[in-house]
Amino acid sequence: ITQICLWEMHLREPLCKMTTLPPLPVIRPKLTSLARKKLPCSPSTIPRSQLIKEKDDIDHYLEVNFKGLSKEEVAAYRNSYKKNICVDMLRDGYHKSFTELFALMKKWDALQETARVRSLSWLQRPLEEQPDKLDHFYHYLTRAEAAERKEYFEDVYNNLYALACYFNNSEDKWVRNHFYERCFKIAQLIKIDGGKKEAEAHAHMGLLFEEEGQLLEAAEHYEAFHQLTEGRIWKDETGRFLSLLACESLLRTYKLLSDKMLENKEYKQAIRILIKASEIAKEGSDKKMEGEASYYLGLAHLAAGEYETALTVFNTYSKISTDLDDDLSLGRAYEAIAKVLQSQGEMTEAIKYLKKVVKIARKNFQSLDVVRASTMLGAIYNEKGYYNKASEYFQQAFDTTAELTNLRQMDETKVHYGIAKAHQIMPRVNNYIESADLTSLDFLLSWKESRSKIACEPTIGNTANIGTFLPF
Numbered sequence: 205i206t207q208i209c210l211w212e213m214h215l216r217e218p219l220c221k222m223t224t225l226p227p228l229p230v231i232r233p234k235l236t237s238l239a240r241k242k243l244p245c246s247p248s249t250i251p252r253s254q255l256i257k258e259k260d261d262i263d264h265y266l267e268v269n270f271k272g273l274s275k276e277e278v279a280a281y282r283n284s285y286k287k288n289i290c291v292d293m294l295r296d297g298y299h300k301s302f303t304e305l306f307a308l309m310k311k312w313d314a315l316q317e318t319a320r321v322r323s324l325s326w327l328q329r330p331l332e333e334q335p336d337k338l339d340h341f342y343h344y345l346t347r348a349e350a351a352e353r354k355e356y357f358e359d360v361y362n363n364l365y366a367l368a369c370y371f372n373n374s375e376d377k378w379v380r381n382h383f384y385e386r387c388f389k390i391a392q393l394i395k396i397d398g399g400k401k402e403a404e405a406h407a408h409m410g411l412l413f414e415e416e417g418q419l420l421e422a423a424e425h426y427e428a429f430h431q432l433t434e435g436r437i438w439k440d441e442t443g444r445f446l447s448l449l450a451c452e453s454l455l456r457t458y459k460l461l462s463d464k465m466l467e468n469k470e471y472k473q474a475i476r477i478l479i480k481a482s483e484i485a486k487e488g489s490d491k492k493m494e495g496e497a498s499y500y501l502g503l504a505h506l507a508a509g510e511y512e513t514a515l516t517v518f519n520t521y522s523k524i525s526t527d528l529d530d531d532l533s534l535g536r537a538y539e540a541i542a543k544v545l546q547s548q549g550e551m552t553e554a555i556k557y558l559k560k561v562v563k564i565a566r567k568n569f570q571s572l573d574v575v576r577a578s579t580m581l582g583a584i585y586n587e588k589g590y591y592n593k594a595s596e597y598f599q600q601a602f603d604t605t606a607e608l609t610n611l612r613q614m615d616e617t618k619v620h621y622g623i624a625k626a627h628q629i630m631p632r633v634n635n636y637i638e639s640a641d642l643t644s645l646d647f648l649l650s651w652k653e654s655r656s657k658i659a660c661e662p663t664i665g666n667t668a669n670i671g672t673f674l675p676f
Contacts, residue, residue: 286332289342300352301345308341308379315378340370357393361401364390368408377415384408403432403446410453419461426453430484451488455481459500471508478504495524495533499540506544515544535564535573542580551584558584571608575601575617582620591628598624 283291286309293302312331331337344363351359368383384405391405410425430450438446458481465474478501485497498521505514522537538557545554558581565573578601586594598621605613636644 284332285335286338289338293342293346296346298346298349301342301349305341305345308382311378337371340367357390358397358401361387361390361394361405381412384412398436399432400436400438400446403429403436403438403450406432407446407449407453410457414457414460419457419464423454423457423461426450426457430454434487448488448490451484451490452493454484455493455497458484462500462504466504466507471504474504475501475508491524491528492530492533495521495528495530498524499533499536502540506540506547509547511544511548515541518544531564531568532570535561535568535570538564539573539577539580542577546580546584551588555581555584571604575604575608575613578604579617579620582624586620586624586627591624594624595621595628 290302290305293299293305309331316330344367348360348363351357351363364383364386368380368387371377371379371383373380388405388409391402394401406425406429410422410429413419413422413425430447430453433445433447433450436447440446440449458477462474462478462481465471465477478497482494482497482501485494488494498517502514502517502521505511505517518537518540522534522541525531525533525537538561542554542557542561545551545557558577561577562574562581565571565577578597582594582597582601585591585597598617602614602617602621605617633648636648
């Protein structure tokens, strides 16, 4: 009894994120308790002749070992566990619970059949072979129905939400979503908590739609979640304010929506929704979240070609990152600023910021950031004709990808490095060709044979400081 009371108190706590439930303190009804002793249940595909033989064996066993058993008790041994659960629900008067469970079982079977027809890898076992799940269905559905009869809607919500938590896994997510929807409908009837359960239900529905890729619907629920929690001090089970979680959920959804808009070159719509996200982030009083919103907004302005505005927003992001002493965010801010400066043709300033990015990335062992910034530096130097510097940074990028054993990036940086080395050696080759003497021709032929090094001829121009290797 103590365990059950503690469990009820746990269900009444603010619930916003999925949690791992403790073992279920189930008090099983008569048929279920008897049927549980003979698990696992017999498969439904057993031949009729075998079933008849098993029935006769059971009758004989019961006659010899158990005198005076009732028909119900005999049925508990004969029937499947799933059937006994359903019979118990009907016998105890929980007709709505039976109807809901029966509908879920039909959908369960339909999904399995669809997977079988399409030769999909359906890893889930039949419900008949999972008595623990059937126990949870019986326990919480009947408790929810009993509470609903008394109009204790908060208890109804808690029991349905407990089922949603229990089925929060990859194979049962559709069951979880069913109970999310049930919780949402019940939450509208709860009037004694100031709207807290309704706010939580909107958060769950937002997550449901977000996972299904229906971002507009998700945004609507998250907006309702945000409005209901605004100015409230409600917390979830981890102690986090629900208002902050609402801001984070909205920011995440607005970011996903803006990404799709930017892909379709709908720059004004993307900027508009990210401005809204930035305002919401400021309400959350979380500087890191505010910085993230500024970063996304700056990228949208950059994509739209609004360079001055983008630069202003990115500078705000870099200031927030500096105040938070967040090196990784600061490196990202500097890289974004460098992209804007590069788009404006201010290469010298862009180089300064990219060198800062490389320094920060190396300090924090962010190899991918090193590759990206080094590649950008190499491209700028290559474009300006500083081939020695270009080769240096492209080689730095290539060496880093080699350490990471990232084959795709290795191939990409190898091409950049090869092009830079070709540009680097080209002036010397041109000088040899233009000299048109026997010595120069010998140097060229020697290089053609080895393809590794080209000799340096002191008498030819200012080519001594140019690189000597080709990467092919």
